[in-house]
Amino acid sequence: MKQAQGGTYQAKIRRLRGFEATSNLLKDRIRTAGETRGFAVTRLLTAWAExxxxxxxxxxxxxxxxYGKGGMGAALTLLTTSSNAPMVQMQLPVIKExxxxxxxxAAISRIMLTQTAPTGFAEGQPSFTHAPAPKPAPDPAIKAEAERAAEGVHDNALRDALESLTQNFLSRAKSQRGKL
Structure with missing residues (x-):
């Protein structure tokens, strides 16, 4: 292996790449964990709501x-609550599509439902909440500052976008000051 000044050639190349995204570092581990449960495409797990x-x-x-013996015609198992199972059962053709x-x-040939209680005593009880938490109301002072920044803009869409950008920037700057 070639030696470069200050270390091996590969170490020097690695330093030149800089920081890597966490998703790149964990991609192989996530894929391996997903494949043990039969998920060759981990997107099915990570983007289920989409x-x-x-x-x-x-x-x-x-x-x-x-997967069956031939590898084609896989069966997807879905977890749902017993009260929602009839509604999900009616939607299975659309879900499969x-x-x-x-x-x-056509990787999935059938979908099976497994029912569970919505609450229980077991640790690790499944959570069926995907909806994002609502954003808190903006600080009135930040909202007023954003409106002042965009007051000269005549186009409504552009003014709204500028106000939103200013609110996001000022909110982030405020939260960063709070951490210091």
Whole structure:
């Protein structure tokens, strides 16, 4: 191996790359963990709400994909509450179509439902909440400052965008000052 000034050639190349995104560092571990449960495409786990829709994702969770002996015609197991199971059962053809669209081919031939209680005593109880938490109301002083910054703009859409940008910037600057 070539030696460069200050260390090996590979170490020097690594230093030149700088910081890497966390997703790049964990990609292989996440894929391996997903594959042990049958998820060759981890996007099915990470973007469940985007694939099947927020309403369905709020009441279901993909648990496992089982493959037959030939490798084609996999079975997807979904976890849902017993009260939501009949509604999910009616939507299975649509869910199967959306999941297969994620894979890019007809990977899933059937979907099985597993029912669970919505609450329980067990640790690690599944959570069926996907909806993002509502944003808190902006600080009135920051909102007033944002309105002042955008008051000369005549285009409504541009003015709203500028106010939003200013509010985000001032809120972030305020939170950064609070951490110091």
């Amino acid at each position: 694939i099947v829709g927020v309403e369905v994702a709020a009441i279901t969770r993909p648990v496992k994909i089982g 959306k999941v297969n669209a994620c894979y890019g081919y």
